[in-house]
Amino acid sequence: MAGRIVLDGETGGTIDLKKVGADRYAAHPSTRVWCFCWALDDGPVQLWIPGDPVPAEIADASEVVAHNAAFERAIFRHILTKPPHNWPHIPLSRWRCSMAAGLALALPARLAQVAKALSLPEQKANKSIVSQMMKPRLPRGNEDPNGVYWFADAEHRQALYDYCKQDVETERALYKWLPPLSPAEQALWQLDQRINDRGFYTDGALIEKAIAIAKTAEREIQTEFQRITGLNSTNQVEKFLTWLAAHGCEVTDLQKTTLSQALRRTSLAPEVRRAIELRREAAHAAANKFPALQAWRGEDGRVRNWATFHGAGTGRWSAQGPQPQNFRKEADGIAAKFAR
Numbered sequence: 001m002a003g004r005i006v007l008d009g010e011t012g013g014t015i016d017l018k019k020v021g022a023d024r025y026a027a028h029p030s031t032r033v034w035c036f037c038w039a040l041d042d043g044p045v046q047l048w049i050p051g052d053p054v055p056a057e058i059a060d061a062s063e064v065v066a067h068n069a070a071f072e073r074a075i076f077r078h079i080l081t082k083p084p085h086n087w088p089h090i091p092l093s094r095w096r097c098s099m100a101a102g103l104a105l106a107l108p109a110r111l112a113q114v115a116k117a118l119s120l121p122e123q124k125a126n127k128s129i130v131s132q133m134m135k136p137r138l139p140r141g142n143e144d145p146n147g148v149y150w151f152a153d154a155e156h157r158q159a160l161y162d163y164c165k166q167d168v169e170t171e172r173a174l175y176k177w178l179p180p181l182s183p184a185e186q187a188l189w190q191l192d193q194r195i196n197d198r199g200f201y202t203d204g205a206l207i208e209k210a211i212a213i214a215k216t217a218e219r220e221i222q223t224e225f226q227r228i229t230g231l232n233s234t235n236q237v238e239k240f241l242t243w244l245a246a247h248g249c250e251v252t253d254l255q256k257t258t259l260s261q262a263l264r265r266t267s268l269a270p271e272v273r274r275a276i277e278l279r280r281e282a283a284h285a286a287a288n289k290f291p292a293l294q295a296w297r298g299e300d301g302r303v304r305n306w307a308t309f310h311g312a313g314t315g316r317w318s319a320q321g322p323q324p325q326n327f328r329k330e331a332d333g334i335a336a337k338f339a340r
Contacts, residue, residue, distance in 0.1 A: 004096075005061035006175060007038035008167040009075055010160050012134050014148060021296045021321050023199070023304035026074035030148070033079055034133060034157070037164040039172055045165045050085065059088035067111045067171045069097035070196060070305055077197075092190050098171055100189050101178040103310040115170050122173040125166040129159040185310075192309040192317070199304035200324065202297050210290045218282065225278045228271050234282040240275075247272045254279060292322040 013031035015024070025031055039045045040057050048055055058064070066072040073095060080087040099109055108114045112124040133156060136148045143149060181189060225234050229243050237254055244251060249265070249272050251258050259276050262268070268276075296303045303322060311318025319325055 002057050002060040002062065003041040004063040004065060004175075005038055005040055005058060006065045006168055006172040007036055007058075007072065008066060008164055008171060009036040009072060010034045010130065010133070010164045011075060012136075012150060014136060017134070019295050021303070021305045022071045022074040023078075023196075024296060024298050026071075026078040027298060031079065033075065033085070035161055035164055036080075037161070037168045039168050045168045047161055047165065049161075054085070054087050058090070061090075061094065063096050064090050064094050065096045065098055065171065065175050067097070067167075067174070068099045068109075069095050070193065073193065073197075074305065092193055095190075095193070096175070096180070096186075097189060097309075098175045098178060100309050101181050102174070103308075104181060104185060104315070105178070106313040109308075109311075111167065111170060111174070115174060118174070118177060120170065120173045120177065122166070122169040124170050125163045127163070129156065129163050132156065133160050189309050192307060196305045196307055199298070199302035199306075201301050202293050202303055204294075204297060204301060207290050207294050207297070211294065214290060221278050221282045225275060225282070228275050228278070234279045240279065243275075244272065249276075254283070256280065256283070289322050289324075289327060296321045 011026075011031055011033050013025055013028055015028050015030065017025045020028075033050060036048045037045050038048070038055060038058065040061070046055065073090075073092075076087065076090060079085065081089050099111075102114050103109055108117055112127075115123050132151050137151050139145050139147060139149060180186070222233060226232065229240065231239050231243060234240070240254065241251065244262075247269060249262055249268060251262050259280050263273065263276055293303060296306065298304060303324075306319050306321050306324065308318045308320060310316075317325070
């Protein structure tokens with residue numbers, strides 16, 4: 001087998017990667033690959049653009065390194081390994097993730113931040129060109145306003161190619177600096193990737209109904225809150241703090257713990273107690289999970305690439321998008337249910 005390949009790709013699409021997650025973004029028909037850059041061991045950085053022959057070294061590499069490899073793996077799975085590109089499938093056992101190795105040392109996740117923190121000899125380039133080319137540009141002149149247009153001229157393309165090449169240089173410098181994950185942690189990262197690849201199933205019709213219910217409940221909460229306080233919304237933090245103080249309930253902020261402590265006061269007037277309860281209900285994050293589930297839900301109903309390996313300094317996972325580990329857990333009556 002050949003040695004280690006470090007690679008990085010640049011893509012564009014009509015949907016927002018941050019709002020839908022890597023898997024749904026990669027699977028979307030609008031998503032396109034602008035280029036991939038790669039380097040074998042200490043060799044020069046190579047450029048591949050659609051239409052070029054598939055680099056033979058990719059299939060033969062003993063290791064394939066990427067920063068946030070889950071994204072590159074999603075692009076491989078949905079785009080590169082399919083016609084007309086026909087890149088080889090890379091087994092999970094050969095993938096290495098420099099972001100995961102950095103997170104295991106409590107380093108920043110973003111490539112630019114970790115390169116700066118470590119004063120690496122190769123730093124990440126300015127990403128303004130990526131911001132221009134990762135999404136369609138606005139129509140010009142007599143162009144159809146409903147059309148999809150890109151910054152696809154030679155100048156923009158070359159700037160993106162140069163940016164991608166520098167990313168590979170930075171990733172290679174980072175991977176050389178980082179100690180590799182231990183065999184146990186590498187196996188755990190591979191498990192993380194399999195979990196993310198599989199995802200979890202969601203019921204689309206149920207999500208739509210839940211969103212409708214949440215919107216109705218939100219309207220009812222705001223209507224009652226306005227009737228009690230005279231304020232326009234539960235989101236008017238400073239005005240609500242002033243209203244509470246004027247009604248004998250001074251608090252420093254509207255955090256959940258602060259409001260919970262305030263509700264323990266026996267001297268609260270009924271309307272003050274109810275206003276605090278409404279603010280807590282409106283601020284509850286659970287209702288916000290449904291739009292995120294809908295956005296991240298793939299064509300097969302599954303939500304993927306939501307978990308972040310070693311996302312916290314303690315080593316535990318964190319999550320993106322719907323963050324299912326933070327779903328509201330109703331504990332009341334559990335013992336009675338299991339006793340039936």
